[in-house]
Structures are given as structure tokens and as C-alpha cells.
Amino acid sequence: MCARIVVATTDIVAFIHSKGGVGKSTLTLFTALALVERGLTVQVLDADPQASLAHWSHAADRAGEPLAVHIGSTPSPRFLHEAVTAAREAEADVVLIDTPPGTPDVLDAAVTVIDLALVPTAASPMDIDRVWPTLDLLAGIPTAVVLNALDAREAAATVAKSTLESAGVTVADTTIPMRASVRRAFGTNPTPVPAVYRELADEIQEAVS
Ligand SMILES: Nc1ncnc2c1ncn2[C@@H]1O[C@H](COP(=O)(O)OP(=O)(O)OP(=O)(O)O)[C@@H](O)[C@H]1O
Numbered sequence: 001m002c003a004r005i006v007v008a009t010t011d012i013v014a015f016i017h018s019k020g021g022v023g024k025s026t027l028t029l030f031t032a033l034a035l036v037e038r039g040l041t042v043q044v045l046d047a048d049p050q051a052s053l054a055h056w057s058h059a060a061d062r063a064g065e066p067l068a069v070h071i072g073s074t075p076s077p078r079f080l081h082e083a084v085t086a087a088r089e090a091e092a093d094v095v096l097i098d099t100p101p102g103t104p105d106v107l108d109a110a111v112t113v114i115d116l117a118l119v120p121t122a123a124s125p126m127d128i129d130r131v132w133p134t135l136d137l138l139a140g141i142p143t144a145v146v147l148n149a150l151d152a153r154e155a156a157a158t159v160a161k162s163t164l165e166s167a168g169v170t171v172a173d174t175t176i177p178m179r180a181s182v183r184r185a186f187g188t189n190p191t192p193v194p195a196v197y198r199e200l201a202d203e204i205q206e207a208v209s
């Protein structure tokens with residue numbers, strides 16, 4: 001029997017935060033679409049039993065504007081491992097994993113396969129305080145915090161960035177503003193994606209290369 005030799009590398013990136021509603025699913029999809037627009041082969045794995053991205057994809061299909069990326073459902077550790085292995089064998093360029101809030105089994109499984117963890121958070125002092133348990137969970141894994149859904153009028157992002165960086169935490173240079181168009185995007189194929197998600201995709205590619 002001849003073993004298959006896989007030459008290309010598949011970068012495995014997950015959006016992770018034990019806190020709910022911080023933008024994991026939205027960032028997963030918009031970043032995936034930005035990478036697809038760049039011509040990369042991207043697989044999205046929806047590892048959240050809430051299935052936000054699977055529902056988004058079905059709604060977009062029903063609306064006649066299917067997403068430009070396939071959403072695979074992997075709501076159990078076994079499915080997640082199988083899907084990551086399949087993506088590697090298919091020589092996908094990038095796998096983006098949307099994880100559930102809390103710390104269920106699937107999150108434990110995700111941290112064993114990822115090359116890069118991205119932790120989305122709002123920028124208030126209370127939001128930053130909630131980030132530490134997730135950063136502890138990710139100890140030893142390349143990780144960056146992504147400041148998300150920022151109100152342009154507040155200066156909290158600068159304070160948050162310096163608080164995190166002074167504790168040795170990497171913070172993505174790209175910060176994502178609060179946008180009504182993003183909030184309304186569920187069930188649509190939001191392409192071309194806003195430039196800010198393309199900038200985040202650049203940073204992700206740089207971080208995993
Ligand atoms: N940049 C943004 N501007 C405005 N609204 C946003 C932005 N990013 C996310 N949202 C909104 O914030 C809410 C939470 O986002 P999302 O569902 O992506 O978070 P989540 O972390 O995946 O949540 P959960 O933990 O429940 O899975 C949604 O209503 C979404 O539309």
C-alpha cells in the first residue's frame with residue numbers, strides 16, 4: 001500500500017472565546033469570504049451546536065444568493081477532527097473554525113488542531129477582563145486578540161490594546177468597527193466584504209506563513 005504524501009500545508013485557524021456574542025461567527029464568515037475573494041481554497045467548519053453559520057448558509061441559499069464558501073457542520077470533536085483531516089487531504093489553503101461559547105468538548109478538540117487562535121472581544125475594561133480565561137485555555141498556541149464591533153466614538157480600543165500588550169498578549173492591528181450592514185448581513189452573501197475584513201485576512205495569512 002502506498003501512503004499518500006500531502007505536500008501543501010493547510011492552515012487551521014479558529015475564532016475562540018468562552019464568552020458568547022463577541023462576533024466569532026460573523027468574523028469567521030467575513031474573513032473566510034475575504035480569503036475566498038483572494039483566490040484561496042477555504043473551508044469553514046461550524047463547530048457550534050447553535051449552528052449559526054450553517055443556518056446563515058441555508059438562509060442565503062433560500063434567498064437565492066448562496067455563500068461563496070462551503071460551511072461544514074462539525075458539532076462534535078470526532079466530526080471536527082475528521083473534517084480537518086479531510087481538508088488537509090484536499091489540500092485546502094485555510095480552514096476557519098467557528099467555535100461555540102463556553103468550554104465544551106468541541107473547544108478542547110479545536111485547540112488540539114489549530115495553528116492560530118483569534119479571540120474576538122469588545123474593548124471595554126469589563127470585556128477585556130472576560131478575555132483572560134480564554135487566553136489561559138490557549139496557552140502555548142499562537143493567539144491574537146481581535147478588537148471587534150468598536151464604537152468609533154470611544155477611545156477604549158487604545159486602552160484595551162495597551163492593557164493586553166503590556167501583559168504580553170498579541171493584538172491584531174486591524175480593529176473591526178461596529179457596522180449596521182454587518183449586523184444585517186445574516187442570510188445574505190455579503191461580498192465583496194468590507195475592506196477591514198480583507199485587512200484582517202492579510203494579518204492572518206502573515207501570522208500563519
Ligand atoms: N462588526 C460588527 N458590527 C455590528 N454588529 C456585529 C459586528 N460583528 C458582529 N456583530 C453582531 O453581534 C452579534 C453577535 O455576533 P456573532 O453571532 O458573530 O457572535 P458569536 O461570538 O458567534 O456569538 P455566539 O457565542 O452566540 O456564537 C450579532 O448580532 C452580529 O450581527
Ligand SMILES: [Mg+2]
Pocket residue numbers: 024025026048052098099100
Ligand atoms: Mg457564534
